[in-house]
Amino acid sequence: MNNENRDEYIIKKYQQDELIMVQLFVQWCMNYDRDPAELYQRAYPGQLLSPVLTEAIEQSDIEPLEVDHHTLLEILQLFGNDDLAFVVSEEIEKL
Template sequence: MDKKEMEKQIIENYQNDEKMMILIYAQWCINNGIDPVALYGEAYPDQAKNQIITEVMELTVPANESEAIPDQTVLNVLEIFGNHDLAFAVQEQIEKREK
């Protein structure tokens, strides 16, 4: 594998991992009765609509068909990808739910 092919593979792997992170986030939102697109918009109000969320929403399932996603898992995944503002918004939702 030459350098260009390796770079392409790394980029593709990152994009696939990013989609998985967004899927975890979106499914967690659905499981907790939260609109993933709206919460993302609250966390990043100056960003244009995120096309990946739209794509990933097609892969989510109703809450009653989903495995539970622990709060800490979604927070960890968001932090790994540097989505600190979104992790903060998720944490706020967790705290609202616990009150």
């Protein structure tokens, strides 16, 4: 595999993993009757909702899945979404 193909593969793999992370976040929000867009805006005020998040919200009713608190927090932090993980942890304390 040459460098260009390897770079494309790495970028595509990261984007796929990021999509899964966003889907898990949205599913957790739906499971606990939270608004994913509102939580995202609290974590990142002033930023527009990402198209990936918007699409995940629109498709959230397709397949219900249990997502536990600890797993979601670890996944968010793995992708560097520490601010969102903090907001989610605040919501967990309210449950």
